[in-house]
Amino acid sequence: MHNWFALEGSPSPLGVTWVEDEAAYNFALYSKHATAVTLLLYAEIDLATPTYEHRLNPLINKSGRIWHCRLRKNSIPDARYYAYQVAGPKEPEEGHRFDSRKILLDPYARCVCFPTRFSRTAASTPGSNAGRAPLGLIACEPHSSWAADQIRLHGSDLVIYELHVRGFTRRANSGVATAHRGTFLGLIEKIPYLKELGITAVELLPVMQQDPEEGSYWGYMPLNFFSPHHEYASAGKPFDALNEFRTMVRALHEAGIEVLLDVVYNHTAEGNESGSTYSYRGIDNTTYYLLESERRRYRNDSGTGNTLNCANPYVRKMILDSMRFWRDEMHVDGFRFDLASVFTRNEDGSINLSDPPVIAEIGAAPELENLRLIAEAWDPATYQLGRSFPGISWLQWNGQFRDDVRAFVRGDVDMVPKLMSRIYGSCDLFPDDIANSYRPYQSVNFVTCHDGFCLYDLVSYNRKHNEANGHDNNDGADDSRSWNCGWEGDEAAPESVLALRKQQVKNFCTLLFLSNGTPMFCAGDEFMNTQRGNNNPYNQDNDLTWLDWDLLDQNSDTFRFFRNMIAFRKNHPSISRSRFWRDDIRWHGTIGDPDLTRASHCLAFLLEGAALNDADIYVMINGSSEPVEFVVQDIRPEEWLRVIDTSLTAPEDFCDPGSEARIDSSTCRLNPRSIVVLLRQS
Numbered sequence: 001m002h003n004w005f006a007l008e009g010s011p012s013p014l015g016v017t018w019v020e021d022e023a024a025y026n027f028a029l030y031s032k033h034a035t036a037v038t039l040l041l042y043a044e045i046d047l048a049t050p051t052y053e054h055r056l057n058p059l060i061n062k063s064g065r066i067w068h069c070r071l072r073k074n075s076i077p078d079a080r081y082y083a084y085q086v087a088g089p090k091e092p093e094e095g096h097r098f099d100s101r102k103i104l105l106d107p108y109a110r111c112v113c114f115p116t117r118f119s120r121t122a123a124s125t126p127g128s129n130a131g132r133a134p135l136g137l138i139a140c141e142p143h144s145s146w147a148a149d150q151i152r153l154h155g156s157d158l159v160i161y162e163l164h165v166r167g168f169t170r171r172a173n174s175g176v177a178t179a180h181r182g183t184f185l186g187l188i189e190k191i192p193y194l195k196e197l198g199i200t201a202v203e204l205l206p207v208m209q210q211d212p213e214e215g216s217y218w219g220y221m222p223l224n225f226f227s228p229h230h231e232y233a234s235a236g237k238p239f240d241a242l243n244e245f246r247t248m249v250r251a252l253h254e255a256g257i258e259v260l261l262d263v264v265y266n267h268t269a270e271g272n273e274s275g276s277t278y279s280y281r282g283i284d285n286t287t288y289y290l291l292e293s294e295r296r297r298y299r300n301d302s303g304t305g306n307t308l309n310c311a312n313p314y315v316r317k318m319i320l321d322s323m324r325f326w327r328d329e330m331h332v333d334g335f336r337f338d339l340a341s342v343f344t345r346n347e348d349g350s351i352n353l354s355d356p357p358v359i360a361e362i363g364a365a366p367e368l369e370n371l372r373l374i375a376e377a378w379d380p381a382t383y384q385l386g387r388s389f390p391g392i393s394w395l396q397w398n399g400q401f402r403d404d405v406r407a408f409v410r411g412d413v414d415m416v417p418k419l420m421s422r423i424y425g426s427c428d429l430f431p432d433d434i435a436n437s438y439r440p441y442q443s444v445n446f447v448t449c450h451d452g453f454c455l456y457d458l459v460s461y462n463r464k465h466n467e468a469n470g471h472d473n474n475d476g477a478d479d480s481r482s483w484n485c486g487w488e489g490d491e492a493a494p495e496s497v498l499a500l501r502k503q504q505v506k507n508f509c510t511l512l513f514l515s516n517g518t519p520m521f522c523a524g525d526e527f528m529n530t531q532r533g534n535n536n537p538y539n540q541d542n543d544l545t546w547l548d549w550d551l552l553d554q555n556s557d558t559f560r561f562f563r564n565m566i567a568f569r570k571n572h573p574s575i576s577r578s579r580f581w582r583d584d585i586r587w588h589g590t591i592g593d594p595d596l597t598r599a600s601h602c603l604a605f606l607l608e609g610a611a612l613n614d615a616d617i618y619v620m621i622n623g624s625s626e627p628v629e630f631v632v633q634d635i636r637p638e639e640w641l642r643v644i645d646t647s648l649t650a651p652e653d654f655c656d657p658g659s660e661a662r663i664d665s666s667t668c669r670l671n672p673r674s675i676v677v678l679l680r681q682s
Helices: 004-008 120-124 165-169 185-188 191-197 240-254 280-288 313-328 338-345 357-364 399-410 416-422 493-513 550-554 556-569
Strands: 017-018 024-030 035-042 051-056 065-070 081-087 135-138 160-163 201-204 258-263 336-339 373-375 394-400 444-447 518-522 585-588 604-607 619-621 628-631 639-643 668-672 674-680
Touching: 004 065, 024 081, 051 394, 051 619, 065 394, 081 280, 160 165, 185 240, 185 394, 185 639, 240 258, 258 313, 258 373, 280 313, 280 373, 313 338, 313 357, 313 518, 313 556, 338 357, 394 399, 399 416, 399 493, 416 493, 493 619, 493 674, 550 556, 556 639, 604 628, 619 628, 619 668
Parallel strands: 160 201, 160 518, 201 258, 258 336, 336 373, 373 394, 394 444, 444 518
Antiparallel strands: 017 024, 024 065, 035 051, 035 081, 081 135, 585 604, 604 619, 619 674, 628 668, 639 674
């Protein structure tokens, strides 16, 4: 049998793959409008001058829109890295931006190498960037078997902890080995801490390969969707990031912790029409990006300069192939999709909410089943939270929970009805009627995340302080629904203000973990880490964003409160249900029915646990600035024990099991801005 692929290469799979029985490498690259493609191979010793150039013959090495070839290893013995040069029309008025002199990174590269002379400037100006361009690694080294690495996704005990791999352990006071600070291996050393806290999933800010000169510390400017960021490895060899990421995932799984990735499939680091040509722009600009009608400029629905053309079948294929890679080869458990509303864009920029192809294909792919899918269901142009977002089975970041809970705790008026909706599970956004059948756990409830004030700053600053970012304090949200408790910042803050801030932090924590839905909070909030009022530190790779672990010792009482609150939630499955509470909840006011008037700041509720063989829970919330008397509206008030009072100091603020205080009257006096939680004595 004549093997065509052995001579001509195979169009599938895309990228570079090792063909074992032929001892050869197969290269495949998609480009619809290219007129010529040249494969460049580089040796370890020289990343500027290719040791081998293979010009692909379209009559032999092209199938449909895919250019391909197969090279035996013994014919390219020194080849270690690769790139492409792609020729085609340079017609910006038609959307084409080919530059045959540019060295281009394969979008499917599994590992990216940056030469010492790497230059973003060279990629942003016309002409050759040889010796200054990122290259892909040819081979993927074998790794140990993953057969034993299995984890069952968490259910009612799911608690998501959002963290930045570098910032989590970069400081010397993180306590991890010097060589591991700010890396995947550094995170492994903190697993005992994560277990003590009680979280069951980590959501990692973007870990895919970034442009190291772009200046985005958060990682939301991806260069490549198939390789982990090289700076998160403790060593500098090409495969270290891949292998150390796998080691981290395995260790987290052994601890029973899910690994979720924050992924950015809505734009790339190449920027707008004045940006850099690293890969997609030079390979086939009109395929990869949404363009304005006059074709010269990029649509900026992502707010970052460009927007991926998710309506194109080959862009969709790249997204799904990337997800398969991180699932199959890296064993992640799910994805949080940044600006997921971009998935609903048609090629002309209009919005398709009926059946966006990329969302439909993710849902139809059997190999992607049992992954946890979380949407940030908005982008700068559209807000699709809840039933508006077409991924009907996906979880969603609930920005309305964040806004309403913040406003209530701050003391805004007309917030009690909204607080009830958020505590109940946001059934107004995620209805479980016949037409929709949403579940309350699809609401990812959060008060803070990487974007905006961290929790301590939320109670310490009335306004943002983003001067360090270099944008004259014009970046970041202006409306954070924050309150500084009477004093802006920490400098010379009175003790009474500091005490109130700690109390407000506990109030936020209590409301988050007593609400039906999936709770998420930001790393460091549990010990009141601060970013000194910066609510958009996206470019601050320094001690402003690196967690200050000294604060864990200083605020050990707050850590204890978070830890106990997480344990309380896990021990009471009546809180976190797959269905809404319905007949198991009774809403109250200070006495009688809830006061839903505009001036009301108080609410109480009784959550019955019998349906889940759980204890009953009675919650009283005083959001006002004055003490308020609540009447426990139950026929047997003497059976209630006080577990939580956020106005008290540790350890009385959260009583250990066996030390709870029996209430001696049906009347409970709540201090200003406090929450009291009772548990029925069994």
